[in-house]
Amino acid sequence: MVIGGIEAGGTKFICAVGDEHGNVTERIQFPTTTPGETMKQVIDFFKKFTLKAIGVGSFGPIDINPASPTYGYITTSPKKKWRNFPMVRTLQEALSVPVGFHTDVNAAALGESAFGAAKGLDSCLYITVGTGIGAGAVISGKLLQGFSHPEMGHLLLRRHPDDPYTGKCPYHADCFEGLASGPAIEERWGKKGSELAGNPEVWELEAYYIAQALMHYILILAPQKIILGGGVMNQKQLFPSIYAKLEKMLNQYLSFPSPLNRYIVPPDLGEDSGIIGSLLLGKQACGAN
Ligand SMILES: Nc1ncnc2c1ncn2[C@@H]1O[C@H](COP(=O)(O)OP(=O)(O)OP(=O)(O)O)[C@@H](O)[C@H]1O
Numbered sequence: 389m390v391i392g393g394i395e396a397g398g399t400k401f402i403c404a405v406g407d408e409h410g411n412v413t414e415r416i417q418f419p420t421t422t423p424g425e426t427m428k429q430v431i432d433f434f435k436k437f438t439l440k441a442i443g444v445g446s447f448g449p450i451d452i453n454p455a456s457p458t459y460g461y462i463t464t465s466p467k468k469k470w471r472n473f474p475m476v477r478t479l480q481e482a483l484s485v486p487v488g489f490h491t492d493v494n495a496a497a498l499g500e501s502a503f504g505a506a507k508g509l510d511s512c513l514y515i516t517v518g519t520g521i522g523a524g525a526v527i528s529g530k531l532l533q534g535f536s537h538p539e540m541g542h543l544l545l546r547r548h549p550d551d552p553y554t555g556k557c558p559y560h561a562d563c564f565e566g567l568a569s570g571p572a573i574e575e576r577w578g579k580k581g582s583e584l585a586g587n588p589e590v591w592e593l594e595a596y597y598i599a600q601a602l603m604h605y606i607l608i609l610a611p612q613k614i615i616l617g618g619g620v621m622n623q624k625q626l627f628p629s630i631y632a633k634l635e636k637m638l639n640q641y642l643s644f645p646s647p648l649n650r651y652i653v654p655p656d657l658g659e660d661s662g663i664i665g666s667l668l669l670g671k672q673a674c675g676a677n
Pocket residue numbers: 396397398399400447516517518519520569570571574580581582583617618619620621622623
């Protein structure tokens with residue numbers, strides 16, 4: 389089955405053509421500018437192929453309620469030019485194929501669940517710590533979705549007593565994203581995360597917040613695997629520090645399904661979890677499971 393996949397990110401769009409087995413045969417990417425300009429590039433690329441369906445893993449918030457009049461829209465996005473943009477309708481009208489639509493992190497969770505770190509398990513959580521913080525989950529083999537998609541990046545956490553930083557979230561200031569996203573690290577410490585590798589206090593504090601969030605996710609969802617991706621997680625020293633803090637915080641209240649270094653892991657599909665997941669969203673959109 390020839391399927392199109394779109395990873396619609398706040399800074400770049402990745403478009404791919406592949407199949408339901410997660411094989412990608414063609415790919416292209418362009419910067420996210422205006423909907424008019426970016427979507428023209430997307431449509432021109434896909435017009436060269438005969439596709440069965442397209443799946444989109446998008447930055448959000450997005451409307452994924454099929455009963456809603458604005459189903460398939462990017463809604464209150466901080467990217468102002470993309471607010472109220474009808475993503476699904478635009479693609480359907482231009483390409484005349486079924487379109488699957490979910491958040492970027494839900495697509496990544498789906499990709500890792502089918503072909504990556506959570507292969508063979510019926511639940512997993514995929515978290516990105518990047519420009520924003522978000523998470524998607526597969527629970528009982530299905531993408532987690534209630535009245536809308538989860539917004540797990542905006543948890544309120546216990547602040548570290550030595551952290552005076554006000555926080556960067558425009559909605560909540562010092563929520564998880566406000567305290568621990570890449571831009572929050574940069575503003576708090578005055579340098580980009582990639583330039584702070586040699587400062588252990590940066591990553592101790594970062595791990596303190598990530599471990600707290602993971603504790604909540606584990607208590608609420610009990611996923612069989614947790615996958616931590618996104619630019620900030622390139623700092624691999626975060627992993628052992630998160631394990632130690634999480635173990636201390638949970639205080640043996642529950643037992644993990646596997647040793648922590650196999651329970652909380654980087655993506656197996658590297659940078660491709662999202663784009664492979666979008667191919668699967670495309671497959672689901674044409675009725676195949
Ligand atoms: N090696 C690194 N160490 C620490 N922080 C990093 C590193 N590389 C990138 N970052 C930070 O991660 C953030 C970018 O995250 P990421 O690369 O996951 O992009 P993104 O959030 O997915 O972007 P998009 O909006 O396009 O989806 C930036 O704030 C950047 O400073």
